[in-house]
Amino acid sequence: MNIHIIGGGAVGLFFAAQWCEKHAVTLWTRTEQQAEMISRGGIRVLENHMENIYPVNSKKIESLYVEGDLVVVAVKQYHMKEVLPLLQNAAAQSVLFLQNGMSHLDFLEQVPHPHLYAASVEHGLAKIDGRTIQVNGRNKTNIGSLRSGTAGIIDQLQTGSFRFDWNENSYHMLIEKMAANAIINPLTALLKVKNGEIAENARFRAIAKDLSREFASVFSYKTAEDTFQSVLSICTKTADNESSMLKDMKAGNLTEIDAIVGVLLKTAEKNHRSVPAFQLLYNMIKGKENTPEFMSK
Numbered sequence: 495m496n497i498h499i500i501g502g503g504a505v506g507l508f509f510a511a512q513w514c515e516k517h518a519v520t521l522w523t524r525t526e527q528q529a530e531m532i533s534r535g536g537i538r539v540l541e542n543h544m545e546n547i548y549p550v551n552s553k554k555i556e557s558l559y560v561e562g563d564l565v566v567v568a569v570k571q572y573h574m575k576e577v578l579p580l581l582q583n584a585a586a587q588s589v590l591f592l593q594n595g596m597s598h599l600d601f602l603e604q605v606p607h608p609h610l611y612a613a614s615v616e617h618g619l620a621k622i623d624g625r626t627i628q629v630n631g632r633n634k635t636n637i638g639s640l641r642s643g644t645a646g647i648i649d650q651l652q653t654g655s656f657r658f659d660w661n662e663n664s665y666h667m668l669i670e671k672m673a674a675n676a677i678i679n680p681l682t683a684l685l686k687v688k689n690g691e692i693a694e695n696a697r698f699r700a701i702a703k704d705l706s707r708e709f710a711s712v713f714s715y716k717t718a719e720d721t722f723q724s725v726l727s728i729c730t731k732t733a734d735n736e737s738s739m740l741k742d743m744k745a746g747n748l749t750e751i752d753a754i755v756g757v758l759l760k761t762a763e764k765n766h767r768s769v770p771a772f773q774l775l776y777n778m779i780k781g782k783e784n785t786p787e788f789m790s791k
């Protein structure tokens with residue numbers, strides 16, 4: 495396949511490296527400097543004290559008048575508005591969104607491509623520099639259709655080093671991942687701990703359990719206990735990872751809190767559910783976003 499990936503962050507670099515041996519991959523970055531770095535030196539993947547280099551073609555994104563089989567959107571939720579006009583110009587059969595949270599679904603009507611897919615990524619990935627990532631845990635990646643997608647895409651994207659699983663219900667798939675992100679991300683960002691500590695520390699685990707109960711009172715297709723167990727499992731499998739929200743907070747960036755906990759709060763309000771613990775987490779993260787005293791780098 496001819497694959498174009500938008501966004502040279504942790505996730506974009508990771509998938510570009512995984513697919514480049516089997517597909518023609520182009521990674522579109524925001525800066526010329528990063529594109530040159532990748533094209534010249536390849537993508538460096540650090541994992542279990544080993545280093546692997548993957549040759550990938552990379553270009554600065556100015557316009558996206560490209561033809562391809564698949565465009566993969568690997569930017570943060572708060573970049574989506576900026577990326578949308580570029581995406582609209584790309585001539586491709588399919589688009590795959592890799593975002594955590596759910597607010598990217600609001601843009602779907604403006605995306606003209608015939609086949610749309612969403613994925614929920616369960617790996618723990620950290621960007622070290624413009625061409626280097628650290629893999630802090632491989633898990634599976636779930637994919638489902640948002641518009642006329644078919645399970646056949648799984649066979650094409652499959653890699654030797656982790657699984658892609660097909661999900662018949664993309665909405666449930668995204669909600670399941672959102673449970674993990676709504677609980678793990680703000681807790682780790684506020685407590686400044688790695689994911690594993692939420693499962694290991696009895697008091698933090700108890701908070702995660704209470705939050706699982708609140709989450710299941712809003713999105714009730716899964717029990718509170720199942721939600722809690724799935725959160726613990728992701729914490730354990732990505733124990734050494736700093737969540738993306740913790741990384742954003744440390745870097746003084748915006749966070750994806752609106753696309754994750756914000757969506758939960760709006761749904762709770764619509765359905766007359768009380769979620770005081772999530773409201774508290776939301777206010778704490780919003781209050782801290784972009785404030786220099788939170789930065790610990």
Ligand SMILES: NC(=O)C1=CN([C@@H]2O[C@H](COP(=O)(O)OP(=O)(O)OC[C@H]3O[C@@H](n4cnc5c(N)ncnc54)[C@H](OP(=O)(O)O)[C@@H]3O)[C@@H](O)[C@H]2O)C=CC1
Pocket residue numbers: 500501502503504505506522523524525555568569570571573576577592593594595615616617618619620621738750
């Ligand atoms: N990291 C992780 O472990 C996981 C992340 N996710 C989700 O995946 C998504 C991506 O996350 P992640 O890769 O960590 O985020 P990063 O912040 O590492 O990467 C986002 C990238 O998008 C680039 N970008 C922003 N705007 C544009 C634009 N207009 N054109 C081209 N590139 C652009 C940024 O460029 P620049 O650097 O120049 O600003 C940056 O490199 C998020 O929704 C996240 O929640 C899901 C599971 C795990």
Ligand SMILES: CC(C)(CO)C(=O)C(=O)O
Pocket residue numbers: 594615616617618619674675678679689728732735736737738739
């Ligand atoms: C899977 C997890 C929790 C890994 O840290 C993640 O999605 C994130 O950090 O946003």
